[in-house]
Amino acid sequence: MSDNLTLPAQQAATGTGSETLLEVKGLTKHFPIYGGFPIKRKVGAVQAVDGVDLTVGVGESVGLVGESGCGKSTTGRLVTRLLEPTSGQITYAGRDITHASRRQLAPVRSEIQMIFQDPYSSLNPRQTVGTIIKSPMEVNGINPEGGREKKVRELLELVGLNPEHYNRFPHEFSGGQRQRIGVARALALNPKLIVADEPVSALDVSIQAQVVNLLQKVQDELGIAFLFIAHDLAVVRHFSQRVAVMYLGKVVEVGDRDSIYNRPRHPYTHALLSAVPEVAMDDETEERERIRLSGDVPSPIHPPSGCRFRTRCWKAQDKCATEEPPLVQISGNRDGHLTACHFPEEPTTEARDEDVVLDPALKALEKAQDKH
Numbered sequence: 001m002s003d004n005l006t007l008p009a010q011q012a013a014t015g016t017g018s019e020t021l022l023e024v025k026g027l028t029k030h031f032p033i034y035g036g037f038p039i040k041r042k043v044g045a046v047q048a049v050d051g052v053d054l055t056v057g058v059g060e061s062v063g064l065v066g067e068s069g070c071g072k073s074t075t076g077r078l079v080t081r082l083l084e085p086t087s088g089q090i091t092y093a094g095r096d097i098t099h100a101s102r103r104q105l106a107p108v109r110s111e112i113q114m115i116f117q118d119p120y121s122s123l124n125p126r127q128t129v130g131t132i133i134k135s136p137m138e139v140n141g142i143n144p145e146g147g148r149e150k151k152v153r154e155l156l157e158l159v160g161l162n163p164e165h166y167n168r169f170p171h172e173f174s175g176g177q178r179q180r181i182g183v184a185r186a187l188a189l190n191p192k193l194i195v196a197d198e199p200v201s202a203l204d205v206s207i208q209a210q211v212v213n214l215l216q217k218v219q220d221e222l223g224i225a226f227l228f229i230a231h232d233l234a235v236v237r238h239f240s241q242r243v244a245v246m247y248l249g250k251v252v253e254v255g256d257r258d259s260i261y262n263r264p265r266h267p268y269t270h271a272l273l274s275a276v277p278e279v280a281m282d283d284e285t286e287e288r289e290r291i292r293l294s295g296d297v298p299s300p301i302h303p304p305s306g307c308r309f310r311t312r313c314w315k316a317q318d319k320c321a322t323e324e325p326p327l328v329q330i331s332g333n334r335d336g337h338l339t340a341c342h343f344p345e346e347p348t349t350e351a352r353d354e355d356v357v358l359d360p361a362l363k364a365l366e367k368a369q370d371k372h
């Protein structure tokens with residue numbers, strides 16, 4: 001593997017026409033399950049991520065959206081190589097980093113950073129903010145012009161915090177401010193790609209917008225690419241140029257923002273969109289009838305055959321149980337808009353006639369209300 005980090009010259013299918021920074025092909029992570037006595041042996045596997053294809057262009061923001069447990073964080077941790085992939089390929093800036101060793105990863109490590117969901121637990125409570133933000137520079141032996149402290153103060157200012165708070169501890173900050181500290185730490189090494197794993201979902205709604213705006217500023221001004229993980233399409237709507245929708249370890253639909261929000265084809269994307277709260281809609285968006293998903297998400301240990309969404313899909317037919325739908329550009333889709341479905345929905349967000357009940361919690365709530 002070469003140590004040269006120059007980007008590949010060819011344009012790739014990032015949807016934005018920009019050069020590819022990150023390319024993921026057939027990415028798979030199966031967590032083995034061990035059982036038996038007295039000798040433990042492998043009895044199964046959690047198919048957390050199962051053949052994911054994804055690209056992120058230079059400076060591009062890609063949203064990765066799906067329900068809890070669908071494999072978003074695992075994908076993020078594979079991309080940042082915090083986890084070892086079971087199979088598939090991860091190419092970063094033209095180099096294959098799928099199974100790169102720690103030493104081989106060293107030059108890339110600083111370029112790919114992660115922001116975590118929980119700003120409380122991701123910061124060491126015993127370290128000052130200055131130490132927290134400075135430490136990636138120390139670990140990587142980076143001495144910016146003017147010194148590390150100067151750089152930290154600049155970063156604090158960039159993320160909207162007071163540089164005078166350099167010596168304060170995390171508990172002296174609010175949730176939103178702590179997430180800003182997390183952003184400053186991620187920026188300390190001038191990354192090219194940030195994997196942000198639900199960076200705002202632990203924050204109050206009013207604070208969420210501020211942090212998303214900060215990340216937007218970072219993306220615009222510093223040209224940093226993002227893989228932005230969220231369980232809700234509303235959060236990535238204004239932030240990501242492209243969106244990939246995940247279900248049970250697979251990407252079921254991917255496309256540019258307009259295709260996903262206004263011309264979705266996969267039934268699951270329709271369902272997710274209908275769950276986006278009204279307040280998140282702008283004036284131009286048609287009001288969507290709520291589609292409610294019935295049943296629980298199946299276990300990733302025994303995912304359904306064929307299309308994994310079939311147990312909750314209102315359009316499922318026999319073929320869906322026997323043939324896995326490939327992620328392809330189906331008829332009527334624009335370039336770069338891929339959908340994995342045998343019987344896709346019309347490219348519209350108009351209300352559907354039938355209304356399928358899908359959210360078990362919602363169903364239980366309605367039942368309880370009916371009784372009163």
Ligand SMILES: Nc1ncnc2c1ncn2[C@@H]1O[C@H](COP(=O)(O)OP(=O)(O)OP(=O)(O)O)[C@@H](O)[C@H]1O
Pocket residue numbers: 031046047048066067068069070071072073074075231300
């Ligand atoms: N280390 C592990 N060992 C075994 N199973 C795991 C491990 N990490 C994750 N899983 C399982 O893999 C699946 C995907 O988990 P993951 O955390 O990637 O989902 P997610 O989409 O990020 O969910 P959430 O929205 O709740 O954060 C889940 O079924 C989870 O229980």
Ligand code: SF4
Pocket residue numbers: 266267268307308309310311313314315316317320325340341342343344
């Ligand atoms: S392939 Fe079949 S089950 Fe899967 S989403 Fe399409 S219609 Fe539904």
Ligand SMILES: [Mg+2]
Pocket residue numbers: 072073074197
């Ligand atoms: Mg997660």
